[in-house]
Amino acid sequence: MPGKRTFFRRKAALAGSFLFAALAVLLGLPSGPQAVDSKLPRASGPVPSRIITMAPSITEIVFALGQGHRVAGVSDFCTYPPEALEKPSVGGHLNPNTERITVLGPDLVILQGKSEKTARFCEKRGIPMLFVDMDSIPTIYKGIRTIAKTLSCVDRGEALIRDIQARLDEVKKRIAGKKRRSVFICIGREPGGVASLYTTGGNSFVSQLVEIAGGDNIFADVNHPYPEASKEVLIRRAPEVILDIRLGRDISPEQAQKLKAAWKVLRGVPAVENGEIHVLTRDFLLVPGPRVGLATQRFAEVLHGEEAHE
Amino acid sequence: MTSATLVQSPGRFMARLAVYAVLAVAVLILAPFFGAEPLDPGVVLHAVLGKSAGVGADIFFLHRLPRVLLAFLVGGSLAVSGASLQVVLRNPLAEPFILGIAGGGAVGAVFAISVPALMITAGPFSTVHVFTLAGCLACMAAIYFLASGATGVSMNTILLAGVTFNVLCGAAILLLRYLVSPHLLVTMDRWMMGGLDVVGYRELAGLLPLAVPGVFLLFIHAPALNQLAFGEEMAAGHGVDVAKVHKQVFLGTGLATAAAVTMAGPIGFVGLVVPHAVRRLSGHDQRLVLPASFLAGGGFLTLCDLFARTVVAPTEMPVGIITAMIGGPVFLRILFKKRD
Numbered sequence: 001m002p003g004k005r006t007f008f009r010r011k012a013a014l015a016g017s018f019l020f021a022a023l024a025v026l027l028g029l030p031s032g033p034q035a036v037d038s039k040l041p042r043a044s045g046p047v048p049s050r051i052i053t054m055a056p057s058i059t060e061i062v063f064a065l066g067q068g069h070r071v072a073g074v075s076d077f078c079t080y081p082p083e084a085l086e087k088p089s090v091g092g093h094l095n096p097n098t099e100r101i102t103v104l105g106p107d108l109v110i111l112q113g114k115s116e117k118t119a120r121f122c123e124k125r126g127i128p129m130l131f132v133d134m135d136s137i138p139t140i141y142k143g144i145r146t147i148a149k150t151l152s153c154v155d156r157g158e159a160l161i162r163d164i165q166a167r168l169d170e171v172k173k174r175i176a177g178k179k180r181r182s183v184f185i186c187i188g189r190e191p192g193g194v195a196s197l198y199t200t201g202g203n204s205f206v207s208q209l210v211e212i213a214g215g216d217n218i219f220a221d222v223n224h225p226y227p228e229a230s231k232e233v234l235i236r237r238a239p240e241v242i243l244d245i246r247l248g249r250d251i252s253p254e255q256a257q258k259l260k261a262a263w264k265v266l267r268g269v270p271a272v273e274n275g276e277i278h279v280l281t282r283d284f285l286l287v288p289g290p291r292v293g294l295a296t297q298r299f300a301e302v303l304h305g306e307e308a309h310e
Numbered sequence: 311m312t313s314a315t316l317v318q319s320p321g322r323f324m325a326r327l328a329v330y331a332v333l334a335v336a337v338l339i340l341a342p343f344f345g346a347e348p349l350d351p352g353v354v355l356h357a358v359l360g361k362s363a364g365v366g367a368d369i370f371f372l373h374r375l376p377r378v379l380l381a382f383l384v385g386g387s388l389a390v391s392g393a394s395l396q397v398v399l400r401n402p403l404a405e406p407f408i409l410g411i412a413g414g415g416a417v418g419a420v421f422a423i424s425v426p427a428l429m430i431t432a433g434p435f436s437t438v439h440v441f442t443l444a445g446c447l448a449c450m451a452a453i454y455f456l457a458s459g460a461t462g463v464s465m466n467t468i469l470l471a472g473v474t475f476n477v478l479c480g481a482a483i484l485l486l487r488y489l490v491s492p493h494l495l496v497t498m499d500r501w502m503m504g505g506l507d508v509v510g511y512r513e514l515a516g517l518l519p520l521a522v523p524g525v526f527l528l529f530i531h532a533p534a535l536n537q538l539a540f541g542e543e544m545a546a547g548h549g550v551d552v553a554k555v556h557k558q559v560f561l562g563t564g565l566a567t568a569a570a571v572t573m574a575g576p577i578g579f580v581g582l583v584v585p586h587a588v589r590r591l592s593g594h595d596q597r598l599v600l601p602a603s604f605l606a607g608g609g610f611l612t613l614c615d616l617f618a619r620t621v622v623a624p625t626e627m628p629v630g631i632i633t634a635m636i637g638g639p640v641f642l643r644i645l646f647k648k649r650d
Contacts, residue, residue, distance in 0.1 A: 190438055191497070192437045193507075195507035221624070227625035232346050235347075268365055
């Protein structure tokens, strides 16, 4: 029954997409395997100087390109770099504050994914838009190039890409010759237990970063970017390391111990037996922006036992 | 419907119940043998005989079996609660969540999720379980208190109160969602979709003290519910203490639903549809409808969960989606099928 199976798979993908759509867009995670779709408002003309960036990944890129002074507003979820916090906040993906956007009078709104509400508003108001979709290392580079071109700083864009590449190369060099490790990447679970485990499929950039860092994602064969993992499959695939990613929260050592203890019920899994469960909290780990090199370094440190600067 | 159609010969009654029981037991026995990973039944037999316990045995005994049992208990509790409430509230749209019990539980769960630093464990229960249970029981207590009013409260009032509880809980959930960090919204949404993810038997055992008395309380009132189906005055005329039955049915459904929601979240559809399907298939005698609903609801949710954990392997999907996807068409078929 291949037809029926595909149907259910689609339904599951739909459900998963629904669940993660909010998180994905809020964080600037990719919404699907699409290439950069740039709809440039004008081929030439003055460089936009009142930009609104609607996702953390975009804000980080614009600031990394040294164009922070052109930013008029950012989304509620843009917390990096610190200068971004000083910019007016214009709501989120699901609840854009259109009044605030109007007051700020932007001459460009940069969006990630399908931000229908904001897009429709901008279209009605004649505000130029730029869409980027960054979901893998190549599309992140492409996104940086598109934004750099729009802001007339192509050289800075290339420099930023070289910087990321240098970091990734450094990680590759450092782990060369080291044994690759099988990894379960947990990006969400019900607090207090190991129910509803969310992981990343092979086509998500998180999985790709872990691969570069010398890890083999045990759910890399899944085509959906953020699926809910089956625990019995997890047990059979016996990961050596579990990465328990909990974003942006201050977690005390005692709380980290409690978080790790929740995994004990999965006895027999090498990561659990050997205490190779790592609670990671840094905010850049799930943002497909200029700090992916940093994220990869962090993954490499954890995977190869070089616990350094967190 | 006349009272004549209610009365069934004891032989026929037992035969019908036996069919439900046999089917339910078959589902219970077979379901653990299917899953995302292939499993050699020989491994299970070996482990039962105490010979060797490996990963295969762990998957069977620590993951699949408790999950199947939980699905059966939750499905059964929800279906029997729905069946009872449909009679007591005299409303075919009544279901276990109509009185706001799941809403209260959801507020508890959302609160527990929104404060990640809150790491309370009580026996087998995690923070989310503890707060969900507290929310469910608070709502149940409110309904019970309302129904215990000095003058008889009409069932319409109770129904409207339940709807109001749900609205209030919805507002509280929206407020919490508005305040929390966006990372947590996904976990909240996932909880709302329902799931039977469980490892080991501790949680299951912790819930039995709620679910068993709850379901038992409903079963013993089945004869009274038969009378109530004809109206409260008629039932009172036949010697039924209507107020007492109402209160105890609310208590029973409250306990059973609280147990189900605490462990599995608000899984929809089972409590609404299974009792109707059972009545279509086996008539309106509540002495049959209640136990048959328990068995059919348990079997149905077990099968739905089997789908949830196998069709998209190596991943899983929320069981609430499956209950609606399978249950909807099946129920429509039963609804429109000409009765013989």
